[in-house]
Amino acid sequence: MPKPASKKQLIALPNSVYLAEMTKKIFQSGFVWRVVENKWPGFEEVFWGFEPHKLELASDEQIERMAQDKRIIRNFTKVKSVRDNAFFIQEISEKHGSFGEFVAEWPAEEITLLWLYFKKHGSRLGGNTGPYFLRTVGKDTFLLTRDVVQYLIGENLINKHPTSQRDLKLVQAAFNDWHQQSGCSFSEISRTIACSIGENYSE
Numbered sequence: 001m002p003k004p005a006s007k008k009q010l011i012a013l014p015n016s017v018y019l020a021e022m023t024k025k026i027f028q029s030g031f032v033w034r035v036v037e038n039k040w041p042g043f044e045e046v047f048w049g050f051e052p053h054k055l056e057l058a059s060d061e062q063i064e065r066m067a068q069d070k071r072i073i074r075n076f077t078k079v080k081s082v083r084d085n086a087f088f089i090q091e092i093s094e095k096h097g098s099f100g101e102f103v104a105e106w107p108a109e110e111i112t113l114l115w116l117y118f119k120k121h122g123s124r125l126g127g128n129t130g131p132y133f134l135r136t137v138g139k140d141t142f143l144l145t146r147d148v149v150q151y152l153i154g155e156n157l158i159n160k161h162p163t164s165q166r167d168l169k170l171v172q173a174a175f176n177d178w179h180q181q182s183g184c185s186f187s188e189i190s191r192t193i194a195c196s197i198g199e200n201y202s203e
Contacts (some may be wrong), residue, residue: 002187005138010104015089018099018137020050022089023082025133026124027073035073042071047082052093055086077124084123108140108186109176112168115141135187142175142190147197 023043028036036043046069048054058066066072067079089099096102106114111134118130125133134141142148149161157174158167178189 001191002135002185003138004108004140004185004187007104010138011098011100013100013137015052015093015099016050018103019052019055019082019086019089020044020047021136022085022122022125022133023047023050025129025136026078026081026085027075028132029124029127029129031073039072042069046072050082052086052089055083056090058083058086081123085125088122103134103137103139106139109179110172111139111141111186112172116165116168140185140187142171142186143194144171145190145194147194148190151193151197 020043024036024040027043044050046066063080063083064076066082067074067076072079092099092102096105103114111131114134115130118133119126122130128144131141131143135143144162149158152158152162152171152174153160155174157170160167162168162171175186175189178184179186182189184192
């Protein structure tokens with residue numbers, strides 16, 4: 001079962017770790033995760049250790065060279081998102097002290113609003129990319145995988161994969177209720193549902 005990190009642990013993570021994990025999930029989206037993992041040392045070299053204060057200063061020419069580097073997966077729009085998200089992380093850090101503090105203080109009972117915030121203000125963090133990133137760094141969140149969505153539809157909570165604010169509010173309310181009843185984290189509830197559904201297990 002996934003174990004959420006404490007607020008202290010989330011705050012202690014440097015901005016470079018947040019940008020690195022954000023980038024990994026963006027590149028893994030729609031791609032074979034194993035390939036990204038195998039190339040990851042090259043990613044760390046090409047993207048200067050994922051230090052946001054360095055990457056936000058990268059020129060367009062440097063971004064183009066990074067996108068042609070064989071040590072990484074050469075996808076220009078995803079490479080460009082690294083600089084965009086460096087700006088995003090730095091901007092939040094200036095307002096909240098660090099990106100970790102911002103993530104740590106966001107209430108899990110409103111986690112879908114954080115997903116929407118990432119989608120609106122970050123780069124390529126929509127869909128399941130933002131939630132997967134949060135799960136990876138330790139923020140308590142459920143995931144809307146195929147199995148979880150199938151269960152929610154079966155319970156007549158929604159009738160399709162939730163993307164609208166209305167449907168996301170319904171899903172959030174259901175998870176809040178299960179959390180209060182069970183005392184389990186959102187991550188544990190989500191994983192339990194996914195494991196229970198069966199053959200399409202995708203968490």
